[in-house]
Amino acid sequence: MTKLYLITGFLGAGKTTFLHQFVRLFPDRRTAIVINEFGKQGVDGTLLEDLDIKMEEINNGSIFCACLKDSFVKTLKMFAETDIDILVVENSGMADPGSMNQILDQLKPYLKRPYDYKGLICLADSTTFLDYIDLLNPLQHQVQTADFIIVNKTDLVDQDVIDAIHETIKFYNKDVERERNPKNKEEQL
16 A cells, blocks of 8 residues: 655645655655646746655646546556555645545545555644634635644744634644644754
């Protein structure tokens, strides 16, 4: 089985920086990445080229939307036929990842090597999270479906804001594990 991790978070939350460090946690594993950009042009892929691992970009919408879901399923099938150990999917900041389990369940009968979905890691940007959480359904769904949340960029806000973020996260997903990234330094990821 190929382990699959999904990384989410609203625009600018630090997903690509986190992804860059996350894949380095598996130096002895064959790893691949799927990057989803909402815009027509991919940016994150060029930022990750130094990792020298298999990468696929799906641009111009969300991989969980009808417009790109077929491309995402085809990409998942393609990677399931390769010899990778880990697939990391970074979805668009505007994505609603609530259907990930459903996609994998529907795809499972068609795969020789099914995915072992390890969960959704959500990054919450301390500088913007409270401004957007009540306005944007995709962000709410990212928090609601997360298995683990990293409250990022905490060095840029006061403790009162951090406390309010944790309370808001608890409102949307009371059981999720949370981690504070106090200094936002890459070495700590």
